[in-house]
Amino acid sequence: MAEAYIIDAVRTPRGIGKPGKGALSHLHPQHLASTVLKAIKDRNDLDTSTVDDIIWSTSTQEGKQGGDLGRMSALAAEYDITASGTTLDRFCGGGITSVNLAAASIMSGMEDCVIAGGTEMMSYQQQLAAERANAGLPQRMMGSGNPELDAIHPQSHQGVCGDAIAAREGIPREALDALALVSQERADRAIREGRFDHSVVTVYNPDGTVALDHEEFPRPETTMEGLSSLKASFDGIADFDLGEGVTFRKQIQRRYPELEWKGVHHAGNSSGVVDGAAAILLTSPEYAKKHNLKPRARIVAYANQGDDPTLMLNAPVPAAKKVLEKAGLKVEDIDVWEINEAFAVVAEKFIRDLHLDRSKVNINGGAMALGHPIGATGSILIGTALDELERSGGRYGLVTMCAAGGMAPAIVIERLNN
Secondary structure (H helix, E strand, C coil): CCCCEEEEEEECCCEECCCCCCCCCCCCHHHHHHHHHHHHHHHCCCCHHHCCEEEEECCCCCHHHCCCHHHHHHHHCCCCCCCEEEEECECECHHHHHHHHHHHHHHCCCCCEEEEEEEEEHHHHHHHHHHHHHCCCCCCCCCCCCHHHHHHCCCCCHHHHHHHHHHHHCCCHHHHHHHHHHHHHHHHHHHHCCCCCCCECCEECCCCCEEECCCCCCCCCCCHHHHHCCCCCCHHHHCCCCECCECHHHHHHHHCCCCCCCCCCCCCCECCCEEEEEEEEEECHHHHHHCCCCCCEEEEEEEEEECCCCCCCCCHHHHHHHHHHHHCCCHHHCCEEEECCCEHHHHHHHHHHHCCCHHHECCCCCHHHHCCCHHHHHHHHHHHHHHHHHHHCCCEEEEECCECCCEEEEEEEEECCC
């Protein structure tokens, strides 16, 4: 089997995902994606007529984020018209899956140069919700939305699932708040020390002025006292009547009737709502040599894992075990772990279940501090892991994240000595 190299990884800064308030919220999603695609092209002097495909991830494929964002953004980035593109949805996990599929196409020998990545404008999702409300249309709620499926696999709201998992695992709010504080502290250190500078590219407005050139979401002033004062976010959602007496809490209790819980997640220990995009250039060794491209890493292994859709967020641990087995590695071989902080309990349970050294997990902070642009986050984390491996001299990095429906993709990369 052929190898797949990572040549480069770029991303935008993450802007606050609120319409009219975030620095990126006025831009078209294609503009964010074309920004990182242009950066990949320019930084690597890439002849885009040699790009076999562009595999993109976007979770909410509706309105401005619909219509195959991968292809349209490549055209907006003035790529050669021969560079094809497609867009996928694995909920939160799509940004890893886009890279995995790009690697697979290269490792199969069928393609030589593929760009993977993702875009999500959470501010646009809020705009869509407002438009539905103004039109008198029902709001989208998390869960399957299908009573027939719920009869087989009752599904709930992700935040409610996070609270339920914390209760089931006996993880107290204090531990979750402590992890959130660490995330903020590490992100602040990373920003001050310039650890993201190699990957982050400035987003410009169409008129050439700067839209955003720094992370907009972090709150370095965060304290444990401040976190402990925040009200739990999902108790009201847990007991919201979805119709005929069905609630998200009852959905979980259909599968786990003895499980009782109260809210432990809030705005401070849940992932931030942000806008962002990322792109990763992958090639075959032959392509890299022919075009004088210096590989930064290789794809060692990737895996996909499903788990209980009712609790929804527990697949990262089995996904990590699966990809480690495929890679022929052990937990202690991994120098850099990136587990998306969708909710604090996801990362805390991951660390506890795998008995990880906390100093190797989310070394430069995570989504609780930096934000989680759904379809883009996985690609962002792969780039973050690669940057950290190069900074620290580590060899292997493992990236995984939970996704709605009870899923988790995972990937292991190896830094190449250059």
